[in-house]
Amino acid sequence: MKLSFPHGLLVISESNFCLYTPNMLGRNVFIATPLDTQTDVECIDQETFDPLEVEEDAFTHSIASLKNEWPARYLDKGGNVKKWQILLPDHWFSFVEKPLPHIGSDYLLSLSSLSIISETIRLSPERLCYGYQCADTQLDLFHIYGCPLDWLNRLSDIMNVEIVGISPYSMHSKYDLQDIRILPVLEPYQPLKWWLKKQKMLVRQLALFSLLIGCIGLSTLYWLNERQVQLMGSIQYLKSLYRPLSPPSKITLQFQPLLLSLPNVPPQIRINSLFFEKNTLMLDLHASKHELEAFLQEQRQQWTLFEWSLLTLPGVNRKALDGSRNQNKNEIVQEVMHAKVLVKLR
Numbered sequence: 001m002k003l004s005f006p007h008g009l010l011v012i013s014e015s016n017f018c019l020y021t022p023n024m025l026g027r028n029v030f031i032a033t034p035l036d037t038q039t040d041v042e043c044i045d046q047e048t049f050d051p052l053e054v055e056e057d058a059f060t061h062s063i064a065s066l067k068n069e070w071p072a073r074y075l076d077k078g079g080n081v082k083k084w085q086i087l088l089p090d091h092w093f094s095f096v097e098k099p100l101p102h103i104g105s106d107y108l109l110s111l112s113s114l115s116i117i118s119e120t121i122r123l124s125p126e127r128l129c130y131g132y133q134c135a136d137t138q139l140d141l142f143h144i145y146g147c148p149l150d151w152l153n154r155l156s157d158i159m160n161v162e163i164v165g166i167s168p169y170s171m172h173s174k175y176d177l178q179d180i181r182i183l184p185v186l187e188p189y190q191p192l193k194w195w196l197k198k199q200k201m202l203v204r205q206l207a208l209f210s211l212l213i214g215c216i217g218l219s220t221l222y223w224l225n226e227r228q229v230q231l232m233g234s235i236q237y238l239k240s241l242y243r244p245l246s247p248p249s250k251i252t253l254q255f256q257p258l259l260l261s262l263p264n265v266p267p268q269i270r271i272n273s274l275f276f277e278k279n280t281l282m283l284d285l286h287a288s289k290h291e292l293e294a295f296l297q298e299q300r301q302q303w304t305l306f307e308w309s310l311l312t313l314p315g316v317n318r319k320a321l322d323g324s325r326n327q328n329k330n331e332i333v334q335e336v337m338h339a340k341v342l343v344k345l346r
Contacts, residue, residue: 007164008081009180012088013171014062017069019077025177059092059151067158074159083162085180086155090168093186094121094146099139107198109142114189117146129166131186149188254345255281258303269295281343289337296341309342 009020100112113132118125123146130146145168156163165185169175255276262271262283269287276282285292292310300308 008084010084010086010159011169012062012066012086014089015065017062017066019073021077021081059088063154063158066155070158074161081161083164084159085164086166087169087180087183088147088151088166089171090145091171092147093168096120096144096146097135098142098144100142101140113142113144117144121146121148123148125189129186129188131167131184133182133184143184145184145186147186152188254305255343258306258343261302265295266291279345283341283343285339285341286336287339289335292337292339303343305346307344307346309344311340311342312337 008022009025011018011020094117096116098116100109109132114125114130117130118128121128127149128146129149129152130144132142132144135141135143147166152163152166155166165187167180167183167185169183173179258281259274259276262274265271268291269285272284272286274281274283287295296308296310
């Protein structure tokens, strides 16, 4: 049991009771068995402590004293405390000491304790309060307490405050606040308690799992966004380096058939190079004067769309072997002309 300071503490004996407010508990006072008097005992020295002998039916007699004196004493000392923990003598409770197997489940351990105390007290689970505490972890020995649920209902009717639990205490001992914290707490049997606890745990786990998935999703989206930004930057950089090829112009398309026919010129005419720009084609040729004139005449007749112009460069005298006229191994010496031919659209 974990008692927090907002809770008051009510210690009941057969004929008397003591009130301990949160302020008194904060001063680490000793909580002892109430004496059989009509005054509060807030702190009792160990030397003067004398336990009383009470009977099993003492709870019924204590109700009369509590009912008569509670309103006035509550207003006098604890009128602003709305939650109270109640301590009753341990011999008022049904008690069983029994080893329980280590089953690793609080739910099953609670059901086992409930079954044992229900058989002992001879009350159905719905009509009793029960609590348990491990007395020896090595032997799995448990102390199990039980009392009728009617006790809690009668105390609630008389006190008219919220009761956070009932705990047994020994009349042969006195307690400080740390001792009170480890006392077992008796509560009513709640069939849905463990189911609700399990559901809350499941909801908490689902919420944490959803949060984890959300964080992973956000991290992934952030990473993908960064990668997309980097990729787009790389694409833009590559676009800045390379320009797309523009489609050929109409003039270029008109020159295309002529350019394709050039490889078919006679072998006596050597095309050294050609240069094409805008609407002009320039051919650099080496050929004899006769072959060159014949070539130009043939091209003018075939390609009437173009205007052909001849620019003759200084001639070069060299021996040329004319394969078509090389008969009987006779060499014919011809003057080879170096010329440029300009071709333009009309």
